[in-house]
Amino acid sequence: MPLVRAGADQAVIRCxxxxxxxxxxxxxxxxxxRANRARLNRSPLTRPRDILGTxxxxxxxxxxxxxxxxxxxxxxxxxxxxxxxxxxxxxAVRADYERILKQRNALxxxxxxxLRKSERGRARRSASIVPGEDPTRAVDDALHTLDIWDGQLAxxxxxxxxxxxxxxxxxxxxxxxxxxAVSAAVTEAHADYRTSLSGPVAERIGRGEVPEAxxxxxxxxxxxxxxxxxxxxxxxxxxxPHRDDVVLRLGDLPARGYASHGESWSLALALRLGAFALxxxxxxxxxxxxxxxxxxxxxxxRRTRLAELVADCEQVLITAxxxxxxxxxxxxxxxxxxxxxxxxx
Numbered sequence: 001m002p003l004v005r006a007g008a009d010q011a012v013i014r015c016x017x018x019x020x021x022x023x024x025x026x027x028x029x030x031x032x033x034r035a036n037r038a039r040l041n042r043s044p045l046t047r048p049r050d051i052l053g054t055x056x057x058x059x060x061x062x063x064x065x066x067x068x069x070x071x072x073x074x075x076x077x078x079x080x081x082x083x084x085x086x087x088x089x090x091x092a093v094r095a096d097y098e099r100i101l102k103q104r105n106a107l108x109x110x111x112x113x114x115l116r117k118s119e120r121g122r123a124r125r126s127a128s129i130v131p132g133e134d135p136t137r138a139v140d141d142a143l144h145t146l147d148i149w150d151g152q153l154a155x156x157x158x159x160x161x162x163x164x165x166x167x168x169x170x171x172x173x174x175x176x177x178x179x180x181a182v183s184a185a186v187t188e189a190h191a192d193y194r195t196s197l198s199g200p201v202a203e204r205i206g207r208g209e210v211p212e213a214x215x216x217x218x219x220x221x222x223x224x225x226x227x228x229x230x231x232x233x234x235x236x237x238x239x240x241p242h243r244d245d246v247v248l249r250l251g252d253l254p255a256r257g258y259a260s261h262g263e264s265w266s267l268a269l270a271l272r273l274g275a276f277a278l279x280x281x282x283x284x285x286x287x288x289x290x291x292x293x294x295x296x297x298x299x300x301x302r303r304t305r306l307a308e309l310v311a312d313c314e315q316v317l318i319t320a321x322x323x324x325x326x327x328x329x330x331x332x333x334x335x336x337x338x339x340x341x342x343x344x345x
Contacts, residue, residue, distance in 0.1 A: 003030055004030055004032055005340055009031075009032075010029060010030055010031045010032070011029075011030040012027060012028070012029050012030070013027070013028045013030070014026070014027045014028075015055070017054055017055045019054075019285070024040060024041055024054055025039075025040070025041050025042065026038075026039075026040060026051060026054050026055060027039040027040075027042075028048065028051070036048050038050065038051045040054065049088075049091045049092075049095075052084060052085075052088035052091055053088035055288065056085055056279055056283060056287035056288070057085075057287050057288045057289075057290055058085075058272055058275050058276040058279065058287050058288070058289050058290065059272070059290040059292060060268075060269060060272040060273075060289075060290070060291055060292065060294055061292035061293070061294070062292070062293060062294065062297055064268045064269075064271070064272060065264060065265065065268050067248075067267075067268045067271055068248055068255050068256060068259065068264040068267050068268050069256060069264060072244070072245035072246075075245060075246040075248075076241070076242070076244065076245070076246070078246075078271065078275075079164050079167060079168065079246065080094055080160075080164070082167060082171070082275050082278070082279075083163055083164065083167055085275070085279060085287070086167065086278070086279065086282055090160075090163060093156065093159055093160055093163075094160065096156050097153075097156045097157055097160050097240075097241065097242075098242075100149065100152045100153050100156055101153065101237055101240065101242055103149060104146070104149040104150075104153055104237050105235070105236055105237055107142070107145060107146055107149060108146070108231055108232065108235045108236060108237065109235040109236075111142040111145075111146075112232065112235045146228075150221060150224050150225075151221070153220065153224070153237070153240055154217045154218075154220040154221045154224065155217060157216075157217075157220050157240045157241050158213045158214070158216040158217035158220055159213055160241045161195070161213075161216050161220075161241050161244070162210070162211075162212070162213040162216055164193065164241065164244075165193055165205065165210040165211075166210055168191055168193055168246065169208070169210055170278060171191065171274050171275065171278055172190065172191060174273075174274035174275075174277040174278050175189055175190075175191055175270055175271060175274040176188055176189050176190070177274075177277070178269070178270035178271075178273035178274045178277065178309070179266060179267060179270035181273075181305060181309055182266045182269050182270055182273070182302060182305055182306060182309065183262075183263065183266035183270075183302070184301065184305060185263075185266075187250045187251045188250070188251060189248070189249070189250055189255075189267055189270055190248070190249040190250075191246050191247070191248055191249075191271075192206075192208070192246070192247045192249065193205055193244065193245075193246060193247075194206075194244060194245040194246070194247050195244050196223070196238065196239050196240060196243035196244055197216075197219045197220065197223045197239065198219075198222075198223050198226065199219055199222060199223070201215055201216060201218075201219035202219070220239060220240060223239045224237075224239050224240075227239050248267060248271075250263060250267065255267055262299065262302070265297060265298060265302070266302065269294070269302075269306065273309060273310075276289055276313075285314070286313055286314035286315065288314075288315045288316075288317065289310060289313045289315070289316045289317070290316075290317045290318075290319075291306075291310075291316065291317070291318045291319070292319050293319050293320060293321060294306075294318075295318075295320060295325040295326055295327070296320065296321065296322065296325045303325075303327055304327060306327075307327035307329050307330050308329075310330070311329060311330070316330065318330060
């Protein structure tokens with residue numbers, strides 16, 4: 001784990017959070033190879049995720065270029081992380097969905113020989129059936145269990161999908177404003193949700209609508225039923241929020257594959273600044289904005305415009321390998337980090 005010093009067994013992150021005049025002490029204990037632990041005001045928490053919401057942050061780092069140029073998983077993670085930052089209860093929904101998906105995939109893989117025969121209409125005894133066991137009964141049991149997991153995946157996945165669609169709808173205006181401010185371009189930035197569902201509900205999502213959770217649940221179940229032969233053949237779940245994507249556009253063209261390097265940086269930065277603006281609106285207070293070695297990646301114009309955009313933020317933490325990369329208007333209290341030692345400079 002990179003946050004743990006080489007040769008050390010663990011790392012402890014501790015900070016004091018002041019919110020509405022009240023101070024809370026947050027502690028995270030990082031234990032490589034073991035469960036991490038969290039404390040709030042010196043009291044242990046059952047799960048580290050229970051600490052979410054105590055301190056809201058928005059981080060922009062060089063790795064965020066993957067939000068534009070990387071795989072769909074990067075953009076899904078961005079949405080889900082923002083969901084949790086907006087309402088911490090979504091961490092539990094996200095964890096439940098991942099658990100259900102893992103169990104369903106395990107069933108598809110373990111029962112693949114049986115299910116393949118069932119899909120082909122030739123349920124026969126196979127090597128996976130215990131001698132003396134009724135093969136038809138084994139197939140029926142596997143299909144019944146798969147139906148149960150279908151229901152759970154549709155129930156949990158519909159809530160996650162509904163929340164993502166609403167979030168993207170709310171984020172859209174902030175994204176467009178932030179991109180225009182950072183890039184100084186006339187081209188507008190947009191984010192569209194691409195679903196793995198099929199049918200009328202998928203068409204509505206493609207038009208930017210947000211169907212109700214009940215409609216999404218039914219659409220997931222229907223698409224799961226349609227894609228079952230392919231899922232059985234491949235041994236993996238092909239429908240659900242884990243297969244979706246967010247298509248970022250500049251004007252009418254997809255950013256991935258068409259945006260220049262500078263445009264991609266502006267778009268990635270706009271996603272984070274849009275998230276900051278959305279959280280500021282929702283929370284009624286500013287999250288902590290963290291800019292991790294960002295200015296070295298930006299040209300002079302974008303540096304200046306970014307500095308102007310974040311000038312009114314309540315608290316901004318900036319890291320830089322070269323101090324001169326940071327615009328003079330943002331220079332405040334500084335610390336030098338050398339070999340793990342942090343000292344005021």
